[in-house]
Amino acid sequence: MVMEHDAKQQCIVCNEEKAEGIVVVDQFICLDCEQEMVHTDVKDAKYPFFIDQLKRLWMKLHA
Numbered sequence: 001m002v003m004e005h006d007a008k009q010q011c012i013v014c015n016e017e018k019a020e021g022i023v024v025v026d027q028f029i030c031l032d033c034e035q036e037m038v039h040t041d042v043k044d045a046k047y048p049f050f051i052d053q054l055k056r057l058w059m060k061l062h063a
C-alpha cells in the first residue's frame with residue numbers, strides 16, 4: 001500500500017479514477033501506471049508517453 005485515499009483520484013497517465021497510487025508533486029499516478037512505468041523498458045514504445053506525462057509534472061514543479 002503506497003498511500004491511503006478515501007476517494008478515488010484521476011490518474012494523469014491513463015485518466016482513469018483509481019483508489020490506489022502515488023502522488024508525484026501534486027499529481028496522482030495510479031498503481032497500475034506506476035507499476036507499468038517501473039517495468040517499461042526504454043525501447044518500449046510506451047516509454048516516451050510516460051516520459052511526456054512525467055515531464056508535464058516536472059514543468060509544473062519548476063513553473
Ligand SMILES: [Zn+2]
Binds near residue numbers: 012031
Ligand atoms: Zn493510471
